[in-house]
Amino acid sequence: MKPIRIAQVSDVHISPDGAPVRGVDVRKQLLCVLNKLRTETLDLLVLSGDLAAHDGEAGAYQWIQENVQDFPVPVLYMVGNHDRLEVMQQHLNLPVPSAVPGVYCFAYSLEQHPLLFLDTGDNNLSEAQMHWLRETCVQYQENCLLFMHHPPLHCGCDYMDNHYYLHNREAVWAVLQDIPNIQHIFCGHYHTDRNLSRDGKQVYLTPSTMMQLGTSGEKFSLEHISPGWRMIAWDGVQLTTHTHYCRS
Template structure:
C-alpha cells in the first residue's frame, strides 16, 4: 500500500506570505505533483498546522486546494490550528464529541490511528480520555493481530534542535510511550511540527517527520533561537508492503532534469 504524508502547510489568506513564501501556492504545487505522479496512492494524510493563524479563510483555502486531490485525505490538528474554527470549517472530519480530533481507520495493512496533541500554541498534551481511547485501540488491534501506524503532530522526545526540544515537545510524552510499550504493536510513528526530514526510533518504534510544504527549520544543533529557512519543501511517499515500511522524501518544487542515457 502507498500513501502520502504531508505536514505543516501553514496556510494564510491568499496573497499573504511567510518569509516571502506563499503557502497556498506551495500547497497547490504539492497537490499537482501528487496528482500527477502518485494518483495511485491510497490516501494523503496531513499531520497538523493546516493553517498558520487558525482563521476561517485559511481553512477554506485548505479545503479548496486539498479537494483537488484524486485520492481521499485525512488531517490532524497542530499547534498553529484553532480547533473550534477548524471544526466549523472542516465539518466532514471525524470530530469527537469532546471537540477533539482523534480517530482510527482500517486499511489493508492494519489500523491507522490519529491523535490530537493540540492544547494551545505553546503547549501539547494528550488527555487521559484520549490516552484511554488509544489504549483500547491498541488492545483491539493486538487481539486481531493487526499492525498499527500512529500519527500525531508533536514529537514526544528530543530531536537535537535545542529550541524545539526545550519549548515544543509533548508535555506527557512519557505517558504515550508507556502505552505504546505496553502493547508493542505500533509499526511506525509519523509526526509533523519540526519542519525537517528526521528518521530514527523512540521506545523501540521507528519514527519519521517530514518537511513543511512551506518554510523549514534550519538544522542548527546549538543555540537557543529557531532559524527558519527557504530550503526546498517536500512530502513523503510511504510504501507499506511485506512487513516493510519504506519512506521516500520527495522534493516537489521545480522540474527535475532526468538523464535516462547516463
C-alpha cells in the first residue's frame, strides 16, 4: 500500500474572540504550526480535540474553519472535553458522518489505510463506541491506526492521570487488548509529548499547540508554551512518528 503522512495537531484551545487564553495567543500559535505544515508533504491533517478554548464556543470553530478551509489536504476534526459537537456541526465542515448517533466517531480510509476516530468528549468512551470499534476492526485485514482525544491508560503524568483521566480507561483498555489489528493509538489531552507501551501496543501523546504541562506533581504546572504537533508516517507495517515545535 502507498505510504501515508499524517499531521496530528491537538488541543488548540482557540479563543472565540482573539483574546489570549491563559495568557497565550492561541490563534497565533496554531497559525505558526499550520504555516509549517503547509511546507510539508502531507496526506491528512487531524485536529484531535479540544478545538475550543473552554466550552465549545462558536467563535472558535468559525475561526478554525476560516483558517483551514484552504489547507492543501483533507482536515478531520475530533471532539475533546472542551468541545460541543452540536456547535462543531454548525460551524465546521465535518467531512465524514458519525457512525454512532450522538457522538462523533468514524472510520476514514486514506490510500486504503483504515484510520479510526473516537469521541471521548464526555471523559468516557461509550459502550456504543466500544461496540462499533470491535465490529469495525474485525472487518479489516489491515492494521488500523486509532485516534482518541483521551489516552486509554495511566500515563505517568500525575496531574492529568489523577484529575482529568478517561473515566473508564481500564474497560477501554480491555477492549483494545482484544483487537489485534490496533497497535498504534494517537491521543492528545495531556498537553505533553510521550510514547507509552502496553500489551504490545504503542500509545502516543501529542503536545498541544497552546501550552505543554508539567508531568510530575499533583498540581497544575506549566512546562513551556512552544506549540507542538506530531508527524506520522505509515505504510501499513512500519510506523515512524516524531513531534516538532515552533520555537520563537
